[in-house]
Amino acid sequence: MTQLSSGDWWSYERDDNVGVWTIHDWEALFDEGLQDAEKHYSETANQDEITATIIEFGHVDSLGAEMQDHMTDAWSQLAQTVELERTAYVADGITALAVKSNVEAPNTELETFESLDSALEWAKE
Template identity: 35%
Template sequence: MSESTGSLPNPSEYEWSFEQHGGVGVWFMQGWRGFADEDLDAVSTHYRERGSRADIEATLAVFGDDTNLPRETQEYMAEAWSENGEYTDVDKVGFVSEGTTAMAVKSKMDIPDADIESFGDLDAAVEWAQG
């Protein structure tokens, strides 16, 4: 189930998508290559604004197999996504990937008052986020 409204970036225009599973917002970044570019700015804005709504209690970012995180992207994410996670005021922030991407992103996050976790499986991540 996708959602885009007025001021939110429309996921269909970028290399990422959004779904909601109960109170969990899930951002799929499969097509994203990991650079601090227009796609990353758009998903960051969408995450911040959509994740802060009352119907989202936890968030997950799912990275595709092709995601590559050069140092400048990791630095951007550490700063911007930590701020975004704090802004949303959610209880749990998770990252999902089959490889080490989720663990690498998790290790850079600093979000006070939120549990942060990485997963290799989306179902396990959604279960954790809903628990």
């Protein structure tokens, strides 16, 4: 994978038809840079050659109620406005499952993983 762009708390790489966003510090991103990261996701994931996305969470202590509410509203809207076949959430423990449970994307298959390699394999199927 080749890193194509990044923000203060996130980076973006691409592997064939899969866009991979790594969030290095979720709390800092949520507090200070989420709009830029979401704009980048919207613009990039909407490209014709992207059929799947992966969002990998690096450092996450917990997803508070405000964060989960934001995912339910903004991330569900993002997922429904880009045309993707699959989206994977990668994180340790139950974080990825918590994200998945807050995102509504009826036309996109959502899945959770604890490793990026497993998520990439699934996204490319």
